[in-house]
Amino acid sequence: MELVPRTSPVVLLLLSLLGLSTGAVIDWPAEEGKEVWDYVTVRKDAHMFWWLYYATNPCKNFSELPLVMWLQGGPGGSSTGFGNFEEIGPLDSDLKPRRTTWLQSASLLFVDNPVGTGFSYVNKSGAYAKDLAMVVSDMMILLKTFFDCHKEFQTIPFYIFSESYGGKMAAGIGLELYKAVQQGTIQCNFAGVALGDSWISPINSVLSWGPYLYSVSLLDDQGLAEVSQVAEQVLDAVNKEHYVEATQLWGKAEMLIEQNTDGVNFYNILTKSAPMAAMESSLEFTQSHLVHLYQRHVRHLQQDTLSQLMNGPIRKKLKIIPEDCSWGGQSASVFQNMEGDFMKPVIGIVDELLEAGVNVTVYNGQLDLIVDTMGQEAWMRKLKWAELPKFNQLKWKALYSDPQSSETSAFVKSYKNLAFYWILRAGHMVTISRFVR
Missing domain, CATH: 3.40.50.1820 (Alpha/Beta hydrolase fold, catalytic domain)
Structure with a gap:
């Protein structure tokens, strides 16, 4: 080539x-x-x-x-x-x-x-x-x-x-x-x-998190054991096709990893995750595990600067966006409604x-x-x-x-x-x- x-x-x-x-x-x-x-x-x-x-x-x-x-x-x-x-x-x-x-x-x-x-x-x-x-x-x-x-x-x-x-x-x-x-x-x-x-195949990702992080010195023996234990719980829920429960356990696994790795970034292991901002009350989440998952996996895709761009100059350029529709305004509901599909x-x-x-x-x-x-x-x-x-x-x-x-x-x-x-x-x-x- x-x-x-x-x-x-x-x-x-x-x-x-x-x-x-x-x-x-x-x-x-x-x-x-x-x-x-x-x-x-x-x-x-x-x-x-x-x-x-x-x-x-x-x-x-x-x-x-x-x-x-x-x-x-x-x-x-x-x-x-x-x-x-x-x-x-x-x-x-x-x-x-x-x-x-x-x-x-x-x-x-x-x-x-x-x-x-x-x-x-x-x-x-x-x-x-x-x-x-x-x-x-x-x-x-x-x-x-x-x-x-x-x-x-x-x-x-x-x-x-x-x-x-x-x-x-x-x-x-x-x-x-x-x-x-x-x-x-x-x-x-x-x-x-x-x-x-x-x-x-989400479960294959979850099962490999522990060994991967351990191999690059981002988990010690105890941390690997903790992450592997919850990963097996996720596997059990997936095998039983209890996908909502598997989603909840997926969130638990991610929190354990953040605690044991001093906040490793899930999108690049050589960096650290920025502290999570408080969830806007208008998003009306009722399940705390979804709050954390949404903040980690969707909010970073619509940071304030990008949101200001899309709801400002871009919205004005497009001219067809309904008045009561804001860019990203319904994204939390999108995420929440797909909970049973995640895993x-x-x-x-x-x-x-x-x-x-x-x-x-x-x-x-x-x-x-x-x-x-x-x-x-x-x-x-x-x-x-x-x-x-x-x-x-x-x-x-x-x-x-x-x-x-x-x-x-x-x-x-x-x-x-x-x-x-x-x-x-x-x-x-x-x-x-x-x-x-």
């Missing part, structure tokens, strides 16, 4: 997945391009917001480049906010051009899902999604509407990229989209899914994608804890895909972001329609990780 000077490992990953040439430098300044946005009513009282940017490559028309849909985690994290302005969109959170925007390589579709996330909203409390099946059903309505209205994208390769809980949603959405394309109900050129630090594994869905021939790429940051690489490797070993033994027999290959340097940026293993990327010196948010030198 020919690599590009001054290119980060995640950009190399993007280029490799999309089948684009890596023979040209891709750090051009972002140029203002065409963008559109709108709402889709996916169910009664449920309205989903999307924002599309057409690719701005000075050498190619957008029609020559893929379309990438980006799905944020949480659930309750906003793609149009965090993914757009903090990770891969054309502008950063200071509204300055981002030199590493993915728009250089693809058109970008950001969607605030599940309903109630970001600028998406519900009119009644009963309209929130309760599980993955409802999330998928809503997205199918949005994608059908999108491709019917934007026929210029129907033949362009369409990829679903995801992060964290977004990966769980991406797997389910990808499988249903594949079926819809086969049935002819949605017209698009579906090309594959990319699962970044994804919550595919459910979707390994079987990934198996179905692979058996159907859909391209599946898994990538993970070396320094991530919440979805650590050990856990990712563990659930992948559980796949029943017929080609898995051949995939496992392969040796990984090193990738270098600078051909003049011998420093390894990532490893990759790929066979047929499955690929795995180990991204070194990166945390949970691989696209914005500060690579440790």
